[in-house]
Amino acid sequence: MKRMGLMLAVAAVLIPVACKAIKKHRETTRKPVVVLDMEALAERSLPGRAAAQYIKTVQTILHRGIDDVRTMYRGRENTPEGARAIAQAQSFYQQQMALYQKKLDNEIGDIVSAAVRSWLKKNRGVAAVVPADDTLGYNKHADVTRQIMVEVDWYKPSFPPMPRVRINKTPA
Incomplete structure (x- = not known):
């Protein structure tokens, strides 16, 4: 007892x-917080490389429009009409490049978000994935870029149609 x-x-x-x-x-x-190197993802992932190639092609096509206007006004670049036409072509180029870049950024952002959500479902022990640029520093063991890149590479990006440059063929 x-x-x-x-x-x-x-x-x-x-x-x-x-x-x-x-x-x-x-x-x-x-639960740990992990980091994702967005720059490395954009440069090395399949959708990121496809987006870089796509924007280069768009840039080439749009720049051709400026070249065509300059050719039309060759010798008359400094006239008011020539300067105005070239300035309009350059403005159009900048607006279109900004528009295409924004569409591309949105598409790649959607792909990365979906890939991160998919990765988090498989790694329930992780609290959050944070862009590496938004941290003051991190341990290399917290970097999950390669793991998430595997998820990102499963996605095929959907880009808008290539631009068609239409210019006024008759000098104003």
């Missing part, structure tokens, strides 16, 4: 201590 009383007394002391230790362990064991 004395043994039973001693065991109950020890249990009464140890159980609350053990519960506190378990609670403290749970509080200190948080």
Whole structure:
């Protein structure tokens, strides 16, 4: 009987201590936050490389429009009409490049978001994925760029149709 009383007394002391230790362990064991190098993803992933090639082609096509206007006004570039036509062609080029770049950024952003969501479903122990540029620093073990790139490479980007440059063939 004395043994039973001693065991109950020890249990009464140890159980609350053990519960506190378990609670403290749970509080200190948080889900990790990992980082993603967006620049590396854009440069090395299949959709990122496809987007870079696409924007180069768009740039070439749109720049041809400026070249065509300059050719039309060759020798008359400094006239008011020539300067206005060239300025309009350059403005059109800049507007279109900004528009295409924004569409591309949105498409790649959607792909990365879907890939990160897919990766997080498989890695439930991770609390969040943060862009590496938004951190003050991180341990190399927190970098999951390669793992997420595997997910990103499953996606095929959908780009808008290539531009068609239409210019006024008659000098104004």
